[in-house]
Amino acid sequence: MTRRTHTHPDLTRPGADAPFFSHWQVGTPERQAATVEAVARAWERRPWGSPELLSYHLYTGLDGSSLMHHSQWRSEQGYEAFVRTHRQERNDEIDTAVPGIERVRLDRYRRYRSHPRADGDRRVAGLVVTVRIDFDADAAGKRADFVDLVLETLAGPDADPGLIAAHFHLSTDGTHVLNYAEWESGRAYDAAIAGPESPEWARVRTFPGVKGFTGRRYRHALGLEP
Structure with missing residues (x-):
């Protein structure tokens, strides 16, 4: 299953060989908060997405309109498999809760x-x-x-x-x-x-x-x- 934590990620975590950062624009502080909760619900009500995914963290921009996502993957191949099988249903639920999210970009590092x-x-x-x-x-x-x-x-x-x-x-x-x-x-x-x-x-x-x-x-x- 999936559990929520308020502990910050360990960026030096062993095995996190494919760290990703992505950015969304949501428009207002109220939509920021709503999107965070929508992401939490979409993940918590489902089994954990992949054994290749070590952790997933979400940040609110102090500009009041942006979100940053940081996911720690064991490999890019693990992420690609997740995209093929599990990502869309989560995104659909989030978009239903908060319509109009702009997914700006995802960068691999x-x-x-x-x-x-x-x-x-x-x-x-x-x-x-x-x-x-x-x-x-x-x-x-x-x-x-x-x-x-x-x-x-x-x-x-x-x-x-x-x-x-x-x-x-x-x-x-x-x-x-x-x-x-x-x-x-x-x-x-x-x-x-x-x-x-x-x-x-x-x-x-x-x-x-x-x-x-x-x-x-x-x-x-x-x-x-x-």
Whole structure:
């Protein structure tokens, strides 16, 4: 069966070799809440979708109109089998409850490296920030070097105490990096980005091949597990 949890996912979970992130637009905070509950009902009243699926988490965007989904799969083949057999009936039920959902995109990744939480740190993230870093078409091979530079910077004196952990994913299509960052609170994140830019962070911002950065803020709303 399927159970609901409020525990945030472990982005470093062993076996989660095919992490996916997808985005929906639903329009208003009221529709955000209704969609979260519709997703929960569609899953809880059915058996767990696949032994290949380790967990499924849903986040509400602080913009009041978006949702982010994060699913941890053992393999892409497991996801494709689920799509063929079980996804549509869930989507149909959700769409009946909340008509007009716009399913914007689904991106597939491999987690490359993480800036892990410190030993003994039991804080629960009050804010999840995703930053998508897009690269020029001929710069896919530079993505790992970019992440290495960011992690080197985070390990130095510029590390912010409000940052709990950061997890860097390489898109399988070669176009971008996704940083899933866990922050203590929105206030801590605001303070971090309001500070002066150090030379180390300037190197990150001007890294060769980077086209741009897109950041979004979320709160964890729902976790589903077998």
